[in-house]
Amino acid sequence: MFVRRQTVKGNTYVSLVENRWDAVRRKHYQVKIASLGKHDDPAAVERAHRIASSLTAFCHRNGMSTLEGGRITIDPSSETFCGISLDWGIREVTVHGLTRLGIMKTVEELHRRYTANLSLPSLLSATTAMIAHRLTNRTDASERATHAWYTDEVFVPGKIPLTPMDFYRSLDFLVDHKDAIEQAYFEGNRDLFSQRLDLVLFDTTSVYYWGKQDVPSDAADLLQYGFSKDGKGNLKQLIVGVLMTSSGVPIAHEVFPGNTADVRSFAAIIKTVKTKYKLEKVVLVADRGMVSEENLLVLEEMNLGYIVGVRMRTLPHDMQQTLMAELEPKDMDKVNDHLFTRQYYAANFSQAQIKAWFLDKILKGKRKNPLPTMDIKTIEAHVRNRRFFVFLNPLVEKATKGKREFFKEVIKRKISTTPTKEWIVKNGYKKYVQFADGLHPTLDEERLAGEELFDGKWVLVTNEQEVSPVEAGRHYQTLQRIERGFRDLKSLITIQPIFHYTEKRIKAHIFVCFLALVVKWYICRAINSTPMEDGRRFLEAMENLKAIEVDRAIPLYVRTELTQPVVSAFKKLGMKMPEKIIIDGREKTVPLTKHAGGRPKSDTSAQTTLLDAV
Template sequence: MRVTTSRSKNSESFYITKSYTNAQGKSTSKTIRKLGTLAELSRRLGTDRAGVMAWANEEARLETLKYKSETEGAAVMVPFHPNRPMDYNKQKLFGGGYLFLQSVYYKLKMDSVCRKIKGRYKFEYDLNAILSDLVYTRVLDPSSKRSSFRAAKQFLEAPAYELHDVYRALSVLAKELDFIQAEVFKNSFFLGGRNDRILYYDCSNYYFEIEQEDGDRRYGKSKEHRPNPIIQMGLFTDGDGIPLAFSLFPGNQNEQKSLKPLESQILQQFGCEKFIYCSDAGLASEDNRVLNHLGQRSFIVTQSIKKLPAEDREWALDMKGFKRLSDDAPVDITQLTEDDRQNLFYKDEPYTTKKLHQRLIITYSPKYAAYQKAVRGEQVVRAEKMVADGALKRQRKNPNDPARFVNRIAVTEEGEKAKVHYFLDQEKIAEEEKYDGVYAICTDLLDDDVTDILKVSEGRWQIEDCFRTMKTDFEARPAYLSREDRIKAHFLTCFLGLLHFRLLQRSLKGTYTTEQLLQALKDIRFADIEEQGFMPVYERQKITDELHEACGFRTDYQFLTKRKMKEIQKKSKNR
């Protein structure tokens, strides 16, 4: 409700009016009450025009409160006509799952980040609208940039920019990649603490649907074993598996060298100085360990037992000297009880290399040993079938290929040419059995409790899950972009999408899988009801209740007026 006035030749009248949207979808207004003329009200109230206007505004406020109290919870009557056809080209179904990601987006102050970037350029398009839609569609409907633009048009708040603006924005986002990551990390503390005392690091690669190398897209060892050029990504997450920072490097580069530049950026721009670096053996070179032995940093990394010096390898595989992790009691691994087969055992000793004094921890898990034995047993059966059928294919480099257990004899004892004979290599099988259930960890934390060290190491599954989510659920690969700057921006939106999703997932009270939360967000849709409002057309569940509670608004009422929906959209942008 608001106060309006009308002037005639001899007087000025005051009214309370109400704005609304008519059946044709146009905004209009109607008079609720006439308050009187200026002369009448001035005489009655004993004041001038300013005093009359203040009184009128108060009357409008009271009228608004009265209207809300009368209409709150009232049934909504929407007329439908059985013989009236639908309008052409009228969208009736809208996606609403983005509202919950939008709540995270604005709490991260991404709009402020975009304003800072805009101040350094002269573009006219809305960078904030473009970036936010790229993030939302990467989570909810991952596809090409053109398809993402079309998908964003299905949201309750359709984009006002054009497709060519998206491609122009990608170039700007690529230039500001480091700045955006640093700002997002700083702002992420507004959504709760970050466990930046533990940093997990890992690398993966993404293939492109091209046949020739170009720029950073180089031939390398693809995770998918595809014969396409790849680009590699190094990713840091915090101790809770929340993405922290990422970098891109050529597909043919040794991933060991990717750590130092990204870690230097974290030290300089993120203010992280004291943390434990944790990675798998592939990223635990001597130089990377030395790097994370400096200052207030430490490391906990997995160690390949096969690459240990002979003396240390013999000690690691010796079944003597183990202790039960739960109580440090000495245990004979060869004489375990049924109860002990559920436990974990360890032993440790100093481990010195040319550059570092370290601690080598060996663990033994009976359950893991049984699992490895069962898997190998199936592989041996397949290898035996290969020998029997004489259908041995060329052995691949895959360490799980059953053909690794097949050996061959191609000459006689006199060295003469002979027919090739294949046989099952029992020595190879026996050699692998030595490593069943055994796992090695190296650290420079010489005095810390083994239980705490192992707990940190076990958390590496979280960063592996991040890569799996980006590749599978967010469809980060294959990438179809060709320009280097747009490729960088593509992976930036994937990174930001993952960050938003993980922060939203953490805010829920219950524990939900990635698939459960993704499906819940994708299912949240609204039907337009004759332009009078929206009806939710999704199933209310416990997870949707928790989403509403975490984000501070509710969309699960039977009917939402247009005014109410705008209030919800406004709340989703509150910090």
């Protein structure tokens, strides 16, 4: 069906015509469906608009797509029709997050006192692009890659052209004002934090560096060789520490030299943060990798509270039996339906136990760092002030026992089929195998049975007397959010590779990644704090929300489809639903006006109507 214009005796008439197929004569013929009148007759124009509006309403009611009030004026087979799709959604949600958290406003206020050659529009555009780029699944987080992405693949109405230098200058601005931005973010969003921010979760990760490795490092340099959690020991690295509240809210981050391994350095940073944010008290919650007697004594010497995990298998055997043997849920305090706990006071241990389990180990053990300047009585007083919490999950306990029986059968098969020489080298099953005759491997039944003691259990130690076992367990489990935050920081929020030559730019690069982590946390929390997966799926959907270039010459851009979960997420975030047509450069028709007692009149001299498309 189409609109036909036909000129008869100098007058142009418009009609609605339909193509039909004659099966007998085997050819098409045309049937006039309706006559709309003369082309320049206002009544005919109004009649055409009524038909178009009615069809548009019908499409909306039946879920059909339509460019309301318009038409496509180019051939759909043309290469310029819907030529490209550009990233649009991920930048829009980034701008919303930065605005709601007050970070955008803070940057604008700080720029007023900034004298460098960087305009405010360029700063805001570059900062938004860098943070949005970290939220995508792209593997290259360098600023040059971000500049190329912004220039060629991002849709921004009225986009400001940026150079790579604009991105580098924006990095310099951000790192110069890091403390002010973090402080303003913290103060402006206290309603997102707990009323008393007295519990801080802290963990670190290593980030390797792809730049030059052959340049010697001074002791004060940020880039150093050290233990790499990524298995990249041949590359220089730095350490990134992130602090979060007990509910998983990112507060701040710090960057340390890559060879930092002393807990005293971390504790000093925590004390700095305590002063910076006017915190009454800070309790450090850390994973098992931070636990050693010298580390705990350092924290106690600096008067810092802690809740840390314990490596159960490194405890003395009789201490393991005291804490974990013969635990039954009916004799323990209930945390929830599947978790039970029991606490032990170190003050109730005997003098012999204190000496054997702690003091001898502290005084005679091997250590990388010197012990704090404490006498033996002070050390014993700190030890007796500790409490141990043992947690039991019966479901995990049962599942672990089943896996171990399967594991035993696997080892037995391997012993019968694996050459002896392969047990000499690194082998994941080696610790459960013994060589009774010095030559042939056999299953170490005793050691494997000893693993039953640890099934479904985990142990915490704290020097805080006001924290209940239930609270301690909840806080420690929140560390999973930190671990996820670090996975975000290193993968989902892409932080690598780092190529910058100066430490200032390296710190700025990581600061941008931290801001991306803050934005991502806010989005996930606003959509559904438990679980956070809804927010993650929303960000993936935003990355797939594109701006389609229908016609560059007009210009005309439309967005891709919004699913119902995305629409719901927009409402939870308080974001305005984007229109289907993002940019519409088509000429608009002049609305008809009716005059009392007369025919509808309009100025047709400058009017483009639906009929003009025919």
